[in-house]
Amino acid sequence: MLRILVLHGPNLNLLGNREQSIYGTTSLEAIDSSLRRLGEELGVELVIRQSNHEGELVTWIQEARQDCHGIIINPAAYTHTSIAIRDALAAVDLPTVEVHLSNIYRREMFRQHSYVSGIAVAQVSGFGPSGYLLALRGICEHLAMSSVASKPEASSTVRSRLGLT
Numbered sequence: 001m002l003r004i005l006v007l008h009g010p011n012l013n014l015l016g017n018r019e020q021s022i023y024g025t026t027s028l029e030a031i032d033s034s035l036r037r038l039g040e041e042l043g044v045e046l047v048i049r050q051s052n053h054e055g056e057l058v059t060w061i062q063e064a065r066q067d068c069h070g071i072i073i074n075p076a077a078y079t080h081t082s083i084a085i086r087d088a089l090a091a092v093d094l095p096t097v098e099v100h101l102s103n104i105y106r107r108e109m110f111r112q113h114s115y116v117s118g119i120a121v122a123q124v125s126g127f128g129p130s131g132y133l134l135a136l137r138g139i140c141e142h143l144a145m146s147s148v149a150s151k152p153e154a155s156s157t158v159r160s161r162l163g164l165t
């Protein structure tokens with residue numbers, strides 16, 4: 001079974017309570033529940049974590065190497081500052097999809113550069129909470145198709161649930 005690590009960066013635990021005009025009214029718990037529902041539908045296991053600490057995120061990324069097949073990450077403000085998170089993602093070398101609730105390219109200049117995008121398979125930016133679901137479908141399709149040749153049995157469930165077989 002495919003296993004995906006979903007990481008939420010700093011302050012995303014406040015979603016739904018503050019800055020609703022930018023980030024909407026959906027709580028992080030609601031986003032995680034909808035991800036878990038889609039994960040069940042697709043037959044993939046999700047490990048979902050949030051941290052306000054850069055080092056903790058780095059440690060979880062490093063640990064993913066042992067038992068995860070891909071990473072979905074919203075690094076939040078660390079997107080624009082953290083070479084450590086980029087280096088950790090590059091080191092584990094797992095397919096990574098970067099997610100942002102807001103369209104970072106329509107916002108302040110300092111948000112328009114991402115240290116993560118250069119090592120990511122894809123970036124989803126501006127679709128709000130649905131962006132996480134798009135990222136999950138996208139990373140599953142990417143993993144399913146890339147492992148077809150080497151390990152057809154590892155991803156046959158997700159392939160058929162995505163309508164790829």
Ligand code: CA2
Pocket residue numbers: 010011012014015016017018019023074075076077078079099100101102103104111
């Ligand atoms: O659009 C995104 O998803 C961001 O990653 C969100 C980050 C921001 O620093 C990035 O530039 C874009 C901020 C997350 C903080 O979320 C809050 C939610 C509610 C109240 C305050 C902050």
